[in-house]
Amino acid sequence: ANACHKAGPLDKKTRRLVKLGIAIGLNSEGGVRSHARRALEEGVSPDEVRHVVLMAFTTAGFPYMIAAHKWVEEVISKSKE
Numbered sequence: 001a002n003a004c005h006k007a008g009p010l011d012k013k014t015r016r017l018v019k020l021g022i023a024i025g026l027n028s029e030g031g032v033r034s035h036a037r038r039a040l041e042e043g044v045s046p047d048e049v050r051h052v053v054l055m056a057f058t059t060a061g062f063p064y065m066i067a068a069h070k071w072v073e074e075v076i077s078k079s080k081e
Contacts, residue, residue, distance in 0.1 A: 013044055017052050024056040024068040032068050036075040046076045 005015055016039045023031030036049050053072050057065045 012042065013039075016042060016044060017048065020049065020052050021056065024053065024064060025060045027060075027064045027067060029067070029071055032071045033075055036072045037079070040076065040079045046079075049076065 005012075010018065016035060020032065020035040020039060023035050039049050040046065049072055050069075053065060053068045056068060060068075
């Protein structure tokens with residue numbers, strides 16, 4: 001996984017957001033929560049994470065976007081505690 005992450009020109013933040021988008025597209029609750037949490041820990045803003053969720057609407061569809069929104073908001077709320 002590390003070799004894949006470092007193999008191309010994308011920076012760390014972009015790679016994390018791409019991974020979040022992939023998890024949303026797969027409707028993977030664990031993946032969405034994990035990548036959202038890690039993104040926040042790595043300095044990605046809550047609004048940037050939310051933007052990825054919003055962008056899923058036109059690609060992954062409304063149900064996946066809504067599910068991801070719920071999971072991400074829970075992760076964001078926990079990160080503020």
